[in-house]
Amino acid sequence: MDTEKVIDHIVNWLKDYATNAGMNGFVLGISGGIDSAVTSALCAKTGLRTLCLEMPIHQHTDQVSRAQKHIGWLKQHYANVSNLQVNLTPVFDEFKNAVPQVEASDSLKLTLANTRARLRMSTLYYFAGLHNYLVAGTGNKVEDFGVGFYTKYGDGGVDLSPIADLTKTEVYEIGKFLGIDPEIVSAAPTDGLFGDSRTDEEQIGASYPELEWAMNEAEKGKSAEDFEGRKQEVFKIYKSRHRANLHKMKPIPVCDIPVNLKN
Incomplete structure (x- = not known):
């Protein structure tokens, strides 16, 4: 960089x-x-x-x-x-x-x-x-x-x-x-946010360098089965967090009303 x-x-x-x-x-x-x-x-x-x-x-x-x-x-x-x-x-x-x-x-x-x-x-x-x-x-x-x-x-x-x-x-x-x-x-x-000194790594279960690696691998289309040991564990942590928090990253869902129901 x-x-x-x-x-x-x-x-x-x-x-x-x-x-x-x-x-x-x-x-x-x-x-x-x-x-x-x-x-x-x-x-x-x-x-x-x-x-x-x-x-x-x-x-x-x-x-x-x-x-x-x-x-x-x-x-x-x-x-x-x-x-x-x-x-x-x-x-x-x-x-x-x-x-x-x-x-x-x-x-x-x-x-x-x-x-x-x-x-x-x-x-x-x-x-x-x-x-x-x-x-x-x-x-x-x-x-x-x-x-x-x-x-x-x-x-x-x-x-x-x-x-x-x-x-x-x-x-x-x-x-x-x-x-x-x-x-x-x-x-x-x-x-x-908890009034103590707990770290992000303690909360997430992985360090930022590990998560950066997992994010990069996920963007390549990799899955947990492509890895083993600690790498597999980190990848699963990343994917689980990503899935659970997609609602934060995506636009607010809007209920589209069919035109025929409005006329």
Whole structure:
């Protein structure tokens, strides 16, 4: 990958899109991870206003400190960057108290995790509406189009996706080129939705390099029977996740009414 040219291409694409849409800049959430760090830096490089939001909800301290350190670095390098912290913990807790209480289960944990992402999406669009900004997505190719590792109408609810055609490996490459803090680059990827330090790999059952391999093999038309051992296991994980999350990746289904029923 010609990293420098890819960066220039994304930055120009972002600037052209915002300018043609008559928008003033971008707003995005900063998690302390590599994807949001790279996306925010790319937005900042456009020269357009870039608002970085911290939206903690019972957040692990390591994630908070990395996010704050990255925002500080951005503001040192780009005069067009501003930031705000919106503590959504009380909002989240109030929501939990407002809905009927149910027995603890894995389904409840996942539902509440997705609720966190949707509260953050609503917050991003609040500021986007106030300032005429675009909400920039931070999902990479494997997350967005491979295993669907994001929340529908949460972190998947965005106006544009600057890095969604880049694998995680390529995002890391760009991050190193841009000078993103080594602590962020070396941190294990996590969605930060459970209030602990569980990693993406622990949740999915495979690393991003493994998933990138499986995605590439699936696009070639391969099946699980073409592999054995760990490769077969990873391929099955990829295919299972892909099938289960297709509803996130495809357009919303519309019930077409036959013309004869309308006349």
